Amino acid sequence: MEQFSPSTSRIFAAASFVNLYSSIFLVAIRILIAVSLVILLTVSYTSSINQIFYLIFSIAVVFFIFEIFYREKVLKETALPLKQGQVNLADSFSLEAARLILTTGNLNDPASLMGSLLNNPKVLFVINKADVTAEEINKLLDSAPASNKQLNFATTLLAARNWALKEGRNFIDKLDILLALINQDQELKNLLFQKEIKEADILNIVYWTRAWFEGDNKHFWEKPVETLGPGMAEFWAGGWTLETEKYSIDLTKQMQEGRESSMLVGREKELEQVEEVLARGEKRNVLLLGPPGIGKTTIIRGLTERSIQGLLPEALKYKRFLEIDVTALLAGAASGELEQRLQNLLEELTHAGNVVLFIPEIENLAGGSGTGANITGHLINSLEQGRLQVIATSTREAYRRFIEPQGTFAAAFEPIDLEEPSENEAIRVLEQAVPGIESKNKIIVTYKAIQSSVALSQRYMVDRVLPGKAIDLLDETAAAVSMKQKKLLEPSDIETLISQKTKIPVKEAVGEEAKKLTNLEAILHQRIIDQEEAIVTLANALRRARTIERETKRPIGSFLFLGPTGVGKTETAKALAALYFGSEESVIRINMSEYQSTDSINRLIGAPPGTGEYEEGGEFTEKIRHNPYSLVLLDEMEKAHPKVQEAFLPVLDEGVFEDVTGRKIVFTNTIIIATSNAGAEFIRESIQGHIPMENLKKSLLEKLQREAVFKPEFLNRFDGIIVYKPLSEVEIVQVVGLLVKELAARLQKQDISLTVDPQVLSWIAKSGFDPTYGARPLRRFIADNLEEKIAKEMLSGKIKRGSKIKATVQNNQLVFYS
Amino acid sequence: MNAPAVSVYLIRLPAEFLQWWFLEAPVTLLKILRFIFEAAVHLFSFKLLFTTYFKPWKNEYREGLVRTGIFIGAFIKTWLILFDVAALTALFVVEATIFAAWLLLPFVVIILLYGAIFT
Numbered sequence: 008m009e010q011f012s013p014s015t016s017r018i019f020a021a022a023s024f025v026n027l028y029s030s031i032f033l034v035a036i037r038i039l040i041a042v043s044l045v046i047l048l049t050v051s052y053t054s055s056i057n058q059i060f061y062l063i064f065s066i067a068v069v070f071f072i073f074e075i076f077y078r079e080k081v082l083k084e085t086a087l088p089l090k091q092g093q094v095n096l097a098d099s100f101s102l103e104a105a106r107l108i109l110t111t112g113n114l115n116d117p118a119s120l121m122g123s124l125l126n127n128p129k130v131l132f133v134i135n136k137a138d139v140t141a142e143e144i145n146k147l148l149d150s151a152p153a154s155n156k157q158l159n160f161a162t163t164l165l166a167a168r169n170w171a172l173k174e175g176r177n178f179i180d181k182l183d184i185l186l187a188l189i190n191q192d193q194e195l196k197n198l199l200f201q202k203e204i205k206e207a208d209i210l211n212i213v214y215w216t217r218a219w220f221e222g223d224n225k226h227f228w229e230k231p232v233e234t235l236g237p238g239m240a241e242f243w244a245g246g247w248t249l250e251t252e253k254y255s256i257d258l259t260k261q262m263q264e265g266r267e268s269s270m271l272v273g274r275e276k277e278l279e280q281v282e283e284v285l286a287r288g289e290k291r292n293v294l295l296l297g298p299p300g301i302g303k304t305t306i307i308r309g310l311t312e313r314s315i316q317g318l319l320p321e322a323l324k325y326k327r328f329l330e331i332d333v334t335a336l337l338a339g340a341a342s343g344e345l346e347q348r349l350q351n352l353l354e355e356l357t358h359a360g361n362v363v364l365f366i367p368e369i370e371n372l373a374g375g376s377g378t379g380a381n382i383t384g385h386l387i388n389s390l391e392q393g394r395l396q397v398i399a400t401s402t403r404e405a406y407r408r409f410i411e412p413q414g415t416f417a418a419a420f421e422p423i424d425l426e427e428p429s430e431n432e433a434i435r436v437l438e439q440a441v442p443g444i445e446s447k448n449k450i451i452v453t454y455k456a457i458q459s460s461v462a463l464s465q466r467y468m469v470d471r472v473l474p475g476k477a478i479d480l481l482d483e484t485a486a487a488v489s490m491k492q493k494k495l496l497e498p499s500d501i502e503t504l505i506s507q508k509t510k511i512p513v514k515e516a517v518g519e520e521a522k523k524l525t526n527l528e529a530i531l532h533q534r535i536i537d538q539e540e541a542i543v544t545l546a547n548a549l550r551r552a553r554t555i556e557r558e559t560k561r562p563i564g565s566f567l568f569l570g571p572t573g574v575g576k577t578e579t580a581k582a583l584a585a586l587y588f589g590s591e592e593s594v595i596r597i598n599m600s601e602y603q604s605t606d607s608i609n610r611l612i613g614a615p616p617g618t619g620e621y622e623e624g625g626e627f628t629e630k631i632r633h634n635p636y637s638l639v640l641l642d643e644m645e646k647a648h649p650k651v652q653e654a655f656l657p658v659l660d661e662g663v664f665e666d667v668t669g670r671k672i673v674f675t676n677t678i679i680i681a682t683s684n685a686g687a688e689f690i691r692e693s694i695q696g697h698i699p700m701e702n703l704k705k706s707l708l709e710k711l712q713r714e715a716v717f718k719p720e721f722l723n724r725f726d727g728i729i730v731y732k733p734l735s736e737v738e739i740v741q742v743v744g745l746l747v748k749e750l751a752a753r754l755q756k757q758d759i760s761l762t763v764d765p766q767v768l769s770w771i772a773k774s775g776f777d778p779t780y781g782a783r784p785l786r787r788f789i790a791d792n793l794e795e796k797i798a799k800e801m802l803s804g805k806i807k808r809g810s811k812i813k814a815t816v817q818n819n820q821l822v823f824y825s
Numbered sequence: 826m827n828a829p830a831v832s833v834y835l836i837r838l839p840a841e842f843l844q845w846w847f848l849e850a851p852v853t854l855l856k857i858l859r860f861i862f863e864a865a866v867h868l869f870s871f872k873l874l875f876t877t878y879f880k881p882w883k884n885e886y887r888e889g890l891v892r893t894g895i896f897i898g899a900f901i902k903t904w905l906i907l908f909d910v911a912a913l914t915a916l917f918v919v920e921a922t923i924f925a926a927w928l929l930l931p932f933v934v935i936i937l938l939y940g941a942i943f944t
Contacts, residue, residue, distance in 0.1 A: 014827040020834040027831050062941035065934045072846075072930065080845045228853075228860035232867045240870030240905070243898070244877050246884030358886045 011164050013108070016097035021084040022105035028077065037074075044070060086178035089168060096164060099171075101180040103127075108184075114160040117192045118148035120184075130185050132216050137204050138453040138497065144195070151194045163187045174213065182213050203455060211431070212454045215438040233317025237325040245361030250351045251329060254336040258311045258328040258365065268443075271309030272436045274302065277423060281310065281398065284421045285363065286322040289393040294369065294410075295400045297425035300475020302436075303400040306425075307365050310398070314363075323363065326396070330365040333372060337380055349385045357394045369399035370409040373416065383416040390419035404669060433461045433473040440478050448489035452496045457481065459498035463505050463513065469635060469673035480504070509636040510589045511676065512553065524550050527586070534582045535575045536741045540700065541568065541729040545583055548726060552587075560662040563587075565679040567644070567722065569707060570731025571687035573781020575742075577640065580680045584638040587678065593637045595630050599681075600646040608651055613667035628666040631674065638678045645685040645716045652721050659724035681725070685716045691733050704730045734782055739772040742782045746789050747771075754797070758808045761797070764815040796821055846931065854927055858920040865916055869909045874902045 013019035027033065044067045051060040087098040100108070108114065111123040124130045125141050134144065148156075164179075166187035171179045186209065189195045199209070261267040271278075277295075284293045295303045311328040313319050319326075336348060356362050366372065374381040389395045399420065401410065410417050428436065437457045445452055457477075464476040481496075484504045488496045502513040512520065523530065527546035535542060548564040568576040584593045602611060613625035631639065644652070658664045659679065664672040686707045693703040707730060711717050722728060734742065747768065751761040775788025793814065800806040800823060813824045866872070881894025882901070 012827075014829045016829065020829040020831075020837075023829050023831045024834040024838075058941045058944065061937045065937035065941060068930065068934045068937070072934070076842055076845060079850070080841070228857045232860065232864045235864055235868060238868050238870030238873060240873045240877070240902075243883060243901075244873060244880070246886070358884050360884055 010094065011096045011161060013097045013105070016095055016100075016105075018084055018086055018100055018102060019097050019105045019109065021081055022102055022109050025081060025102065026106055026109055028081075040070060088177035089171060089179070090177075096168060096179075099168070099178050101178055104180050104184060107181055114163075115158050116156060117151070117158045117188060117194070118145070118156070120158070120160075120163075120188055121145075121148055121195075124181060124185050124188070127181050129182060129216050129220050132219065133182065133185060133209075133212050135451070136212050136215065136454040137199065137209065138202050138455055138495075139198060144198070147194050147198055148192075155193050158188075158191055163191050166190050174210065182216065186213065207431070208454060208458065211434055211438070214435065215454070218438065219442075231317060233324065236315060236317070241325050241361075245327070246355065246359035248327075248329070248355050248359050248362060250348075251355050251359075251362070254348065254352060255329040255331050255364075258308065258330050259315060259326075262308070262311050262315060267308060269305060269308040269312040270436065270439045270443075271302075271305050271312070272439055273428065273432055274306055274309070274425075277306060277425060278309065280421075280423050281306065282320060282323060284423075285396050285398070286320045287393075290391060290419055290421070291322075291393050291395070292390050292397040292399070292420045294406070294420035294422045295398065295425060296403050296406055296422050297400075297427075298402055298472045300479070301425045301427060301472045302474065303425060304367065307398055307400075310363075323396075326361055326363045327359075328363050328365055330367060333366070333368065337371075345380065345382060346385055349382055353385070353389045353395070357389060363396045363398060366397060366399040368405070369401050370405035373409040373413060383413055387415055387419060390416075407669065427472045428474060430461050430465060430473070433477055434458060436474040437461065437477055437481060440474075440481070444482055444485045448485040450485055450488055450494055450496050452481065452485065453498075455498045456484075456496045456501060459501045460484070463501055467505050467509050467511065467513070467636075467676060469675055470632070509676070510593065511587070511636050520553075524553055530586065531579070531582055534745065535579050536734065536738045536745070538575055538579070538729075538731050541575075541579055541731060544727045544729055545579065549583070549587060560673070560675045561660070562658070562662050562674045563676065563678045565659050565724070565726050566681070567725045567728045568680060568682045568731060569686060569711075569728065570684070570690060571733050571781055572684055573777075573783035573785075574731040574734055575782070576680075576682045576731055577642070580638055580640045580682075583678060583680070588636060588638060593634070594640050595634060595637045596640045596642060597627055597630075598642050599651070600643045602647045602651045605648055605650055607648060608654060609667075611651060611654060612664070625666050628664060628670075628672045631664070631672050631677065632670075635673060636676045638680065639674070641679070641681040643683065644681040645683040645711075649715075649718065652718065656720065656724060683716075685711055690730060694732050700730065700732070704728070736772065739776050739782060739785070740768050743768045743771045743775070743785055743789070746786055747793070750789065750794060759797075759801075759806060760811040762811075762813045763793075764813070766816045767793075767814050767821065770816045770819070770821075792821060796823065847928070851924070851927065854924060858924060862913070862916060862920060865913060869905075869912065871906075871909045871913070874906050874909065878902055 044063065047063045048060070048067060051063050054060070082102065084102050086101055087093075089099045093099065097105070107123050107127075111120050113119045121144060125134075125144070131141065134141065163184070164187070167179050167183040170183040170186040170190075171177070174183070176183075189199060189209070204212075258267065262269070281293050281295075285291050295306060297303055307328065307330075310319065310323070314323055314326050314328065317324050336352075337345065340348060356364060372380070372386070373383050390397060397420075403424070406417075406422065410420075434457055437460065441452045441457065444450075460481040461473065461477045464471075464480045465473060468476045468480065480501065484500050485496055487504060488500050493500075499514065505511070506513045527549060528542050531542045531546060545564075545566070548566075552563045568579065570576060581591045581594060585591050601607065609625075611625050611627045613628060631637070641647075641655075654664075658674050662674040664674065666672055689707055689710060690703065693706070698706075708722060708728065712719055712722070747761075747763055751763075754761050771785065771788060771793070774792075775785040776782070777784045797806060797812070800812075806812055806823070815822055815824070878899060879895060880898060881891050882898035883894065885891055885894030
């Protein structure tokens with residue numbers, strides 16, 4: 008059984024001594040002695056009595072020796088490593104933690120313990136990054152109820168030990184005590200709960216703190232001498248690169264001058280792979296593949312930094328990393344000149360012997376640039392013979408299109424695919440990037456802001472990858488926060504920026520918006536008459552999307568609207584788009600009757616390679632790619648070819664659609680609504696036969712599957728299938744009422760007031776309604792009759808600004824009164 | 826909580842001091858001195874000057890200039906090797922003195938005290 012016995016612990020004995028020796032009283036005496044000794048030494052040196060000088064000198068040396076001993080031994084007393092079956096837990100505390108315990112008045116009082124901890128800069132860094140202030144904590148602990156003012160210190164110690172072990176450390180320090188205290192004290196627990204800081208978050212913050220304050224703990228003499236940089240003759244050992252420097256950027260020089268830093272975190276596996284390839288005898292060429300923002304350039308910067316520090320194998324140590332400037336190389340090169348430039352460059356590099364060449368976006372040299380220049384043929388010899396060491400970058404897509412078809416050139420490289428880092432790894436990368444962002448914008452970034460930046464970029468910037476997209480989002484938000492003269496960058500700032508960019512409400516729904524979401528049905532009914540099932544289903548889906556975290560990458564919602572023409576299917580979609588995306592403009596309407604043949608799928612996802620339209624991509628996929636936050640309305644879905652319907656299965660299932668170039672089109676932030684008139688007659692007959700809606704829907708779906716209009720697997724993938732019923736006479740009058748109200752609102756903008764008799768509504772409903780097209784012709788009828796007449800009266804001057812007109816029906820004709 | 830008494834630590838202190846001064850600290854000091862010496866060897870490119878002695882200056886490869894490159898290289902490197910040998914020897918002597926001084930310092934104090942009191 009472990010015990011905590013400071014009285015027998017070596018580290019606590021040292022801590023007691025240090026506390027005493029560094030007390031203000033003793034420090035004052037030490038300074039006094041030092042000053043006195045210097046004065047006495049000077050005086051005795053000038054006197055003729057040697058004995059006094061020897062005496063003072065020897066006392067001074069003893070004093071000096073003891074100070075060295077105190078600093079180098081006593082203050083550096085190390086803890087015994089934590090291990091199973093340890094007898095005294097006190098032996099495994101750091102000296103600083105032991106000193107803290109010894110100086111804390113009441114260890115069972117959370118306020119007292121926290122008070123001691125808050126004197127430490129590391130502890131302050133942790134709580135500030137958790138968006139908490141020292142004042143906030145002090146106030147909270149002081150006002151805690153009596154029942155929460157007692158702490159079992161023994162339990163806290165065990166918790167501290169567990170935190171240390173969880174962090175992979177073998178001794179307990181102040182941060183472990185802080186973590187244990189937070190874990191034990193209900194008030195602090197509640198505070199972090201309010202701030203939405205979870206255990207994993209706090210561990211990340213502590214990791215960040217340690218990286219920030221402790222960095223590399225090694226003494227200088229424990230590091231390899233190579234870390235001091237290259238020796239003086241290294242520079243002479245490599246050849247001149249005067250021609251190359253015209254077309255390249257010296258990354259090594261930039262890093263040595265402090266103009267660039269690597270910010271490389273993790274990626275050990277990839278680094279090892281790159282090092283292995285570059286250090287071998289032949290084909291020492293690596294091609295890093297991955298989408299923009301995944302960290303390809305960061306890996307190269309990381310290698311550059313390690314090369315400067317001498318931390319790479321012999322073949323890469325103290326090499327100059329030159330980034331080829333493809334634009335400069337291609338610029339203004341007349342026919343034959345480009346080849347000459349390249350030839351000179353390769354010759355120089357071969358003889359220089361100390362250069363690693365970085366070629367970003369190598370597809371630009373392989374026919375992928377605007378000029379279409381392909382100079383791979385000139386590079387192949389040098390690449391194959393291992394005379395050069397090259398790191399190139401490209402995307403998978405560009406590799407497939409421009410490099411892979413050139414077999415020999417592609418074979419000269421060892422392709423290494425970079426995987427997107429996990430969210431947690433991305434957070435740690437951002438922690439490295441934050442100091443730069445903070446100092447550039449003169450703000451403080453909280454941990455939650457980093458976390459939000461990663462989570463929100465992952466959800467809403469689906470066409471890019473971590474960590475690049477999260478860094479860019481954080482950087483952009485920091486600039487916006489700085490312009491507002493705010494000092495703290497919080498998660499809400501990131502949410503605001505995302506909402507501005509996507510038009511999607513990202514913040515937690517509170518206040519007016521929460522009220523609006525609660526009354527969604529009523530709001531939708533302002534535009535849609537009846538169709539209760541549709542309204543309720545959509546309102547529920549919207550409420551879910553705005554309140555509960557989504558786990559999958561599926562669309563926000565996917566619905567199939569079945570019903571006759573003119574019953575409000577499209578209108579519902581528009582109303583939904585206006586509510587969720589803020590505008591009806593966010594509707595991407597695709598007429599599926601244009602996709603009736605098998606080859607129409609080419610228009611959907613793009614034409615196959617080899618055809619002229621291959622580059623253009625799919626008509627549908629391109630629309631979504633450019634508007635990833637939209638409502639996709641697939642009109643007349645039943646008319647699409649079964650293969651086209653099948654193509655939508657992964658969209659509804661996983662929210663991903665792959666176009667012909669292999670690019671993933673993500674539907675995670677879309678609402679998909681497919682509409683269909685199939686079975687309209689069946690619906691009409693069933694309604695007339697008073698068949699209950701539930702039975703009607705079941706029979707309709709069976710009929711549609713039986714007649715092979717839709718396959719079961721297609722129907723099953725929708726979040727909801729909604730049957731719209733034909734409108735009754737009363738409902739048609741209500742629709743007319745809505746349309747007339749809309750017209751009246753438009754006229755009101757011109758200061759003309761329009762009121763209509765109920766007779767007018769019934770007359771329009773009767774005259775304008777068409778059983779085949781539903782309510783759709785009503786709008787045209789109102790335009791042709793009511794609007795047309797008002798327009799004529801306005802032209803004749805009878806209706807003008809300020810007019811109040813009333814419409815009624817006389818002898819089956821519309822009449823206006825002023 | 827029973828805190829340890831400072832007196833307990835103070836009693837142990839002389840033995841701790843002797844162990845540290847004569848055993849632990851010299852080992853660390855040797856590591857530091859060795860690092861400094863190796864750093865000097867590395868920064869003066871002592872090994873590289875020998876391994877590249879007959880290579881042309883700045884890897885000159887153009888026809889007609891290679892011989893001149895070798896001559897210039899060997900000339901400069903000869904002088905640098907001589908400089909390196911002198912500098913490294915001086916450094917070694919200084920480091921040896923520091924190490925000896927560390928070990929002898931407590932005895933020097935005793936001798937000085939003896940001199941002050943008994944002469």
